[in-house]
Amino acid sequence: MKDYQGYLIDLDGTMYRGNEVIDEAPAFIQELNKRNIDYLFLTNNSSKTQAQVSEKLNQLGIESNQDNVFTTSMATAKYIKQHYPNGRCYCIGEVGLFDAIEREGLTVIDDSDCDVVVMGIDRNISYEKLAKASLAVRNGAAFISTNSDNALPTERGLMPGNGALTSVVSVSTGVEPQFIGKPETIIVEQALEVLGTTQKNTILVGDNYNTDIKAGINSGIDTLMVFTGVTPFEAYESLPVKPTYFIRDLSEWFK
Template structure:
């Protein structure tokens, strides 16, 4: 699958990307100046717990500019406060109000669909806190929804209960479709893989709220008070970050510090507006 390769940090401009006369760059030239920024976290700002060169300066420029920005992540494990603290421990300053997770997007979606509803949740504090703050009651007694998020401790008992509740009529929601997640020991099964197990047992497909669903981008825009025609989305994955940004009408910027190599770009039926080595190449645009 395109975009699944590992990566090394790169410095300097890339030579394999088509020159600025390509249709993608013409599209960028036709857009309005960037006034707001959305950026993925893993592969763009950090890589396996280490800041990517240029990320600290990029974030500092964003804060000093006063322009709206949000750091987006499909990871539903942590609350924005948790993530802000974890990033600070790596030397990256991101206020918690500038972090938008798939858990927050899921909670906002469900609040709009069924205010004051009930849910059986498989996930961590990032998801349960977001749903609680959205006015949801967490229960395994005839819930409106089964909500599946990411956790490092999926249990057979919890999955069995989720399957039985869905078979009994509960609607099936997932925070994101990511099939695997990174760790220092290698890949880990993530929400999408576990969702496939539940679907196989129930015959019910979930609704995924996180990327590549452009709903997550639109909710992020609303949260930041930004407009699609003047907002850029930075990501390292063509199949999540770039496609969801494109479908939400944003300028899209692919960085090569994550899962997608320059050679992979041509394998997709859509293109990012820009391809750069890293966020260090974007500092002058802020």
Template structure:
């Protein structure tokens, strides 16, 4: 199994590691990509951490030696997308963690509790009823509803815990409004990531463990995909999907790099 791709978009949770646990084949895979001169961009639906934090975690804890320029989060994609469209609409109410807040403020957005232009909902491990209540009320009062990503769950060392999509669904149900979604499987994050690496979609492959996010995102933007069975999706489930991944492997050690 070999290929011609110049760029690799790689998922994190379930593909590169599982929570705090290493996936040794992932470190070997990235090292082989770097030695072959390929462009590597970790494209993740995790909005909670900064690219600096993610790169440092990969380097220190997972033996994957990359810098913040190799990381593109749904927080960055959200900020980039809104910055291209916001004009002078810069007020944002956020349900989320530091990575999302930093990405927005770095692009000139102002975080507010009242009268926002946008309500952005992402993963927030310290979420309260009060935060969600405020988000619902502000959206019902006319703010534009943005969701970072639709993941129902995310894999960590304890199992499949609730993801950002679970919080977004609560707000959607209470407002009866569908959010504009940024992260995988939507095209938005993929189009923004392609701008980052300045490559055509035919020259890039998306590598991930989750058919419904990683692989579907590749399909939606017209990009090839590589599904690795180290995380969420299982072969029996994937076999039933109407559009198959371009490639599947049991482990990233099975992938040959040209």
């Protein structure tokens, strides 16, 4: 095993499931700190702000500050700022998405007469919200979604993710969105810039083959797969492209 200068670490299914900590996670982060290895928590969950994610981690006994949290909402807002700096955004999502959009100085409107439709997880989704988004996309608005996760690991089990919600607008309009989160390279490229490491000396840690591991593969960085979340251990043999490393849980990594 090579030494890595930076770790990109998934949250849901890797550090915790819903509001329950994964037992091996706190010690894993403590070991990174002990070895002075830089890391960034990289999450596809767009619902919380950077500060809220950090607070949750600390409450679960996982050492964190908001500077080592990078969310798909933050990556989405940066992408929109770069490509549609003056665009008026109609947003479906929760506080994490709205906070990130506003921090980038973008304009948010509650109207289908917009330039950009932005979708993130919304546990208060309604037909009217989906209708406005669909009308806007049909009228030519750019269609951007924070992530394509169809399922979200929670203490209750796998719940509908943002990809499932986004599919309603996509199926209705026939327009595929630009996804920003894992497995896309956009969020990984931004995260590497924030972390200050390179592809060669960074590893991505995650539980979901179709998002976390594929993000590493697509971005040309090494991957460490754990089986504490979405992808079961029994699926390993059938994975088309194997992760660089795999372990059942994080307690095995530094042994």
